[in-house]
Amino acid sequence: xxxxxxxxxxxxxxxxxxxxxxxxxxxxxxxxxxxxxxxxxxxxxxxxxxxxxxxxxxxxxxxxxxxxxxxxxxxxxxxxxxxxxxxxxxxxxxxxxxxxxxxxxxxxxxxxxxx
Amino acid sequence: xxxxxxxxxxxxxxxxxxxxxxxxxxxxxxxxxxxxxxxxxxxxxxxxxxxxxxxxxxxxxxxxxxxxxxxxxxxxxxxxxxxxxxxxxxxxxxxxxxxxxxxxxxxxxxxxxxxxxxxxxxxxxxxxxxxxxxxxxxxxxxxxxxxxxxxxxxxxxxxxxxxxxxxxxxxxxxxxxxxxxxxxxxxxxxxxx
Numbered sequence: 226x227x228x229x230x231x232x233x234x235x236x237x238x239x240x241x242x243x244x245x246x247x248x249x250x251x252x253x254x255x256x257x258x259x260x261x262x263x264x265x266x267x268x269x270x271x272x273x274x275x276x277x278x279x280x281x282x283x284x285x286x287x288x289x290x291x292x293x294x295x296x297x298x299x300x301x302x303x304x305x306x307x308x309x310x311x312x313x314x315x316x317x318x319x320x321x322x323x324x325x326x327x328x329x330x331x332x333x334x335x336x337x338x339x340x
Numbered sequence: 341x342x343x344x345x346x347x348x349x350x351x352x353x354x355x356x357x358x359x360x361x362x363x364x365x366x367x368x369x370x371x372x373x374x375x376x377x378x379x380x381x382x383x384x385x386x387x388x389x390x391x392x393x394x395x396x397x398x399x400x401x402x403x404x405x406x407x408x409x410x411x412x413x414x415x416x417x418x419x420x421x422x423x424x425x426x427x428x429x430x431x432x433x434x435x436x437x438x439x440x441x442x443x444x445x446x447x448x449x450x451x452x453x454x455x456x457x458x459x460x461x462x463x464x465x466x467x468x469x470x471x472x473x474x475x476x477x478x479x480x481x482x483x484x485x486x487x488x489x490x491x492x493x494x495x496x497x498x499x500x501x502x503x504x505x506x507x508x509x510x511x512x513x514x515x516x517x518x519x520x521x522x523x524x525x526x527x528x529x530x531x532x533x
Contacts, residue, residue, distance in 0.1 A: 231514050235507060238460035239479035242367075245374025245383055252362035255391045256355050262392065 265332055272327040343407050350398055362391050368408060368481060369415045375476045376419035376469060386422055390415045405490055409483065413491045416473065423469065456518070463513055471506035474499050 248254070290298035305312050341349070341360065349357035366387065373386050393414050401410055464475060473492060477483045478499075485496045492499070 227515075231511055231518065234456055234514065235460055235510050236479070238457045238464065239475055239507075241457060241461065242480070243371060243374050243461070243465075243476075245370050245380060247366060247370050247384060247387060251366055251384065251387070252359045255362050255388055256359045258388060259358065259392060259395050260355060 265328075268327045268331050272324060275323060275327075344403070347398060347401065347407070350395070358395060361394075365394075365408065365411050366391075368412060371476055371480055372412055372415040372473075373419045375465075375472045376416070377422055378465060382422070386418060387415075390418045393418065405487070408481075409487045409490055412477065412481065412483070412487075416491050456514075459517075460510060460514060463510055467506055467509065470494075471502055471509070474502045475506050478503055 286298060286301070341357070346357055346361055346364075350361055369387050369390050370383065373390065374380075374383055377383065377386060390411075394411055397414070401407070464472060467475070474488060474494070477488045477491060478485075483491065485499050488494070488499045489496050494502070
């Protein structure tokens, strides 16, 4: 009898839930963090994709220069060489805006939210 | 929604399906993780890591075992890695005599009027990690010996041995503190419930 009772207490205790708890919105939080995780990767891919488009355009211009219409490209480059500082600044600013929009701001926003 | 449909929806990027999956298996994960790491403040982060791994590796899941077994394996490995990181995991075979000494020295009298089940649950938390693991998987989550072997990597014989030894330790501990009077209280408590 004594053993049966002890056995009964132990079996019931082993089958009862431990007192560890997660917040009620845990599933939503996990889904959100997974989305953020994926979003960051997507943003980075998109940035590389746009950079690849830019490099393709530059390659096309080089191809045009070497194989088709050299004067058009020379005129284009003379414009750039005459306005080298504004052009370089514009390119850098555009690139930075792209990087910030697609990579830095979402990344920092996620970090900030986690804190 | 059945398991296969749920998995295919998650793999298609349906986040509602993933939320559903988390809701369905979070109890399983929190039981395993909670019993292993025993830290409520770290529990949410570890459970989140488990489900992140589930999401990232779901494409590799093959229906050789149940989804619950697969998720339990991830929860077990993540918790063990956490314990190893903080050097709280005993790699060697648990020592029953020291485990018995570690069990609380509370008197049954303290529990007569309250709840002996709570006392046993407290003792479970003081058992070596391997014992807590197999007890949780077998009694609480009702996994078979074979599934526990898949989850923990322990041979079936070891699982059975740990279950037996853990239960014997708890029995011995309870026997040493429970007298006939307190058993009467237990009966009353059991009848009340």
